[in-house]
Amino acid sequence: MNKIQTIYNTIFSLYGPQGWWPLLECKGTNPTKTGSIQGYHPNDYSYPKNNAQVFEICVGSILTQNTSWSNVEKALLNLKKRNALNTKGMMQLSDGKLRELIKVAGYYNQKARYLRGFLEFFKTLKKVPSREELLNIKGIGPETADSMLLYAFKVPSFVVDSYTKRIFSYCGLIQRKATYDEIKALCEQSIEPDLKIYQEFHALLVEHAKRYYSKKPFGLNCPLKKLFL
């Protein structure tokens, strides 16, 4: 059992299935989750169920860049109310209206442009996109691309975020200067590609980080740090 697997097993035992990616249509909450946000579907890996939900996940992955999910959820609801959480509806929005609807998610000028660019790509999409294709879209970096692949397109592509890096760094698994691709490679070499495990692992790391790595001093009382002493 390698260290990455040990971390996965430990936090899965602590928090259980997370039910990511949250979708507006799902009313379920995750009882072990911090906060009171809804939209999770623990133990149900059948989502997304349709193209509209694929699109919703992709839009959410752009809106949540460096932004709390509670604000993203409000923006998604604004779009939904305007019937703009689908390709046709969003294309019909003026730039001003689009910015207004997503304003609550922050960086709204940038993100409105990013959404337009993604929309152009998505509306003619006929197959599962490659990571390269996604990275070529302005506003889609490695984490957003991997989130889309893993949660919207069901490709077992490991998602690394700032929490992942922080936790692994404080647990001594990586160097502080480790790059996104290095961390991703370490994880994908430690755990064979598996959609459910990759989906849960990223969600569990976020949950764990919210408990132990969101305020300084980071890692205080983190149970994972005791695993490799």
Place this chain on the structure above:
DNA sequence: TTCCAGGCAATAC
């Protein structure tokens, strides 16, 4: 008031 949030692109060095 300050810090933080499920990053990214542009720019500086």
Place this chain on the structure above:
DNA sequence: GTATTGCATGGA
């Protein structure tokens, strides 16, 4: 190639 900066709202 790596480090820094601007983008922005809302909650703790």
